[in-house]
Amino acid sequence: MYRYDEFDRTFVTQRVEQFREQVARRVSGELSEDEFKPLRLTNGLYLQLHAYMLRVAIPYGTLSSRQLRRLAFIARRYDRGYGHFTTRQNIQFNWPTLGEVPDILEELAEVEMHAIQTSGNCIRNTTADATAGVAADEIADSRIYCELIRQWSTLHPEFSFLPRKFKVAVTGSGRDRAVTAAHDIGLRLKRDADGRVGFEVLVGGGQGRTPILAVTIREFLPERHLLSYLEAVLRVYNQLGRRDNIYKARIKILVRETGTAEFARLVEEEWAHIRDGELALPEQEIARIRAYFAPPPYEALADACPELDAQRAGNRAFDAWVRSNVEAHKRPGYAVATVSLKPHGGIPGDASADQMEAVADLADAFGFSEIRVTYKQNLLLPDLRQRDLFAVWRGLKEAGLATANSHRLSDIIACPGLDYCNLANARSIPIAQMISTRFADLEREQEIGNVTVNISGCINACAHHHVANIGILGVDKKGKEFYQVTLGGAADETAAIGDIVGPAFDEDAIVGAVETVVDVYLAERRDAAEPFIDTYRRIGIKPFKEKLYAAR
Amino acid sequence: MPLVRNGAAVQDPWTAVTTADQLDRSGPLLVTLDLWRAHRDRLAGRAGPLGLRLSSDQSPALVADDLDRFDLIALEFPKFTDGRAYSYARLLRERYGFTGEVRAVGHVLRDQIAFMLRCGFDALDLDDRAAAGWDAATTAFSAWYQPATDGQAPIPTRRRHAVPAARRRRRAAVAAGPAGNGAPTRPGRVGGLRRHLGLLIGRLRTTRPEPARHSERT
Structure with a gap:
């Protein structure tokens, strides 16, 4: 990982002092809110619906266990015991007070972190593939x-x-x-x-x-x-x-x-x-x-891991988790594991302080103390020995972080929506919760395979609904929340903007609409190896449209 | 609104004019782009200093060939959030080699001072409140990451020339003389020379800090 030298340390410390002084000028009235706004935004501080929100940069999604513990500490001390990870690999704290923000920034600077340029009309935190390296x-x-x-x-x-x-x-x-x-x-x-x-x-x-x-x-x-x-x-x-x-x-x-x-x-x-x-x-x-990103001292291991095979054979839940949440590592005998922040019925991207500490502990015990934040609002342990996967899974399970749904339908990206955000037209989180609850059966999720579902609470598209296989956009119609569905978007190397399927659905119908889309896919796919997006590209929007609006 | 140069309020000798009937005035004259275009020959032949005020949608590229005729280019900030003139100032200095005064006018606030100086502005039209904050604004950071127009070595360059802490300690030990000889240590000519040489050597060497060991990473 990158480590600050004296130049970086001095710079970030000076930045904290500068902001402390700017906050004091705002509090004294010397700065108007208009003048203060760009200053606070370039330090990651938004004014939300109920309170300030502080967005902390996690440069290209890399975190050490020490840094993650500090985020847990901040969540507990300055927030309500949790943080929210975003698609841009940052973390947001929803309840800080203005006066405390310089202190939070100081806490961050101590562990070589900051909130510089996580907002505002400037160059934002650069993002990367969470599995880089x-x-x-x-x-x-x-x-x-x-x-x-x-x-x-x-x-x-x-x-x-x-x-x-x-x-x-x-x-x-x-x-x-x-x-x-x-x-x-x-x-x-x-x-x-x-x-x-x-x-x-x-x-x-x-x-x-x-x-x-x-x-x-x-x-x-x-x-x-x-x-x-x-x-x-x-x-x-x-x-x-x-x-x-x-x-x-x-x-x-x-x-x-x-x-x-x-x-x-x-x-x-x-x-x-x-x-x-x-x-x-x-x-x-x-x-x-x-040189800062030199590989950790890997052991020379065989790629086959009989222990893992035996553990998978003996535990169906673990086997399902390995299938969905574990990916190939470039070193033999190692693996990359996604820590799901998408429990069925939970808030996508949220992690409690206890959970952050549990992940930090597992990273220390098994993964060279390193953690990543993913585009999909999950965490990732990038350097695990395959033979340790079972122990890691058990640790995650204990912390409520072992949902076997990475890349599956319930691995939903959702913005904070109307529950927090003053730009939103509709709630996103409750819709995500309803959908992931409806699809909570792991066997069914596995049967459906990989599909992306993203829910944005307004057209600003923070949850990237345009590039989701199934995109959901909250809109306001005469004071009532409605949800527009797009199909066929993709966020990978075959990137595509989804097509609007037709009139929006109300809150009671949106989960059923997603289910209908899934049913059409299951009926139309060539075989289980054809993922949703391939079927969509082959058959187009028409069959989905027909089923969705058949009753109207 | 004091005009501030190098931290000090200075008298502004320039007269800003916006209409053709004012062009006969003597002394330093600050004209708009429209006036310059309409009365170019008359203004170019003028005896006194000439300045040009550009609005934020007027790039200095429009007058690139005429720049040696101007002693001052004033770049306008209609709102402090309109950042076009930062690029214009850098282009004036770095692309066109303009050596006259580059002045920031309009909505210029204290928290933009450091950025402006880094981009090549050397005179800022500030209100009293902002002018009072000059020192704080210009000393908040001791170094910056990227090269700009201020001639300061950016952090990557400073790193290459930095003397690592271990070598600094060794050098301090050498300068202090053999341990325990009882002689009082005082900063003297030799030590000063040695420090000077050490700095020079530091400048010539490319030093690389040790990357963190994985067992120590945080």
Whole structure:
């Protein structure tokens, strides 16, 4: 993992002191709320429906056990004993008071964490594939580049007042687990014919009321030029992005209005001036950062693990968990396990302080003290010996974290919705709870296979409903909550925006509608090996539409 | 509204004009882009200093070829959240090599001062409250991560030149002389020279901090 040196430590400490002083100026009335708002937002502090919400950055989703314990401590001391993990690999605390926030930031700084740029019209926390560094199919380790981007983008003097927020995601594998196509900039690591590392650069992806998938503006950017190229993209956007209409201010609108080819030309023209300047990354700087992400001291193990096989054969629940929640590791004898924060009937992404501590303990005992936060609002233990999986599962089970539903229907992404958020039109969490309760039977979930269900409480699409296989969007119709369904979205390397199936369903009908969609899929699929999205792409929306609206 | 340069309020000798009938005024004259375009020949031949005020949708690229005629470029912030002029200021300094004054005008607040100075602004039109916060605003951070226009070495460069703590301790021990010889240690010429040399050596060497061992990671 990356470790702060004296420069990072000094910087984050100074940032805390700066914010403490800004809060004091707000409290004294020297700063108006309008003037204070961008300052608090770039420190992750939102004003929600009932209280402030503090969003803490978990850079590219990597956490140490010590950091996770500190988050648990903060949850207990400053919140109501829990935290909420988000699709952008951050954690949110829902009940801090303004006066306490500088203290929380100080607690975070002590464990090399911060809340810098988790909100506001600036470059946000860069996200990555949660399995970076351990995935069997990895081309290069995205964490190295995410850390370089984190440092470069932190309080960037030129890009702290952008037209709108700006999100960057990096994937290190051909299997895109970082949803790069839905980001303002998506970076896909690849190697050229000579094996040199570089990036395919995509720009202009985003969701919200105008969902657009990112387009490629450069097929191969050598790693040395990463930061200068990002600076060029941002400089073009900062000057030309629309500032007259908040809904048209994202880079996706600029790219669409300018045209991909012309936008790429503008970027290349700007980049030509700065590519060999101070931002060019010397090989030793990349190597210096890479050294922080050196593999832990793995044991030499055989890939076959008879102990695991015996444990699976002897325990059906454990076997189901391994099937859904355990993935291949690049080292023989090791495995990657998803810690589900999606108990049936629970709140997606929530973890109690006790649960965070339980995961930290398991990471210390079995996983080199490391934890990841995933796009799907779960946690992940990236470095487990296969022979320890049973012990890990038992530990998770005790903490209520062993639901065997990773990638399954009840592994729902949901935004906080009307229960917390002042932008929302409808509740998301209760709908997620009803759906996951309806599909709580593990045998049935396994039968249905992998499918993504995302629920957003408003068109801002924080839960990424546009790119879900089954997307649910809460809308307000004359003061009543309704839910619009989209089908066929995808968040992986085959990214797609879902199609609206028809008129929205009310709260009582939405769970039944999801069930109908699943029934059509089960009836139409070629066999159990054809996942939902493949069936949808083969048969289209019509059969779903017919069944959903047959009674009307 | 004091005009602040290097932390001190200074007299503003410039007269801002918006209509053609004001162009005959003597002394430093600050004109709009429209006036410059309409009266270019007359203004270019003018004896006194000339400044140009650009609104936030007017890039200095529009006058790139004329920049050597101006002694001042004033960049407007209609709202402090409109950040276009940060890019304009950097372009003026880094792309076009503009060496005159680059002034921030409009909605300029204390919490933007540090960003502005880093982007190449050297004069800020501040209200009294913001001007009073100058020192706090410019000393809040001792170093920044990214290269900009302020000429300061960014953190990655400082790291490469930093002397690791272990070597610093060794050097301090050497400078203090052999342990236990009873001689009082005082900062002297030799020690100072040694420190100076050490700094130089530190600058030349690329040092790399030890990555954390996994057993110690936090």
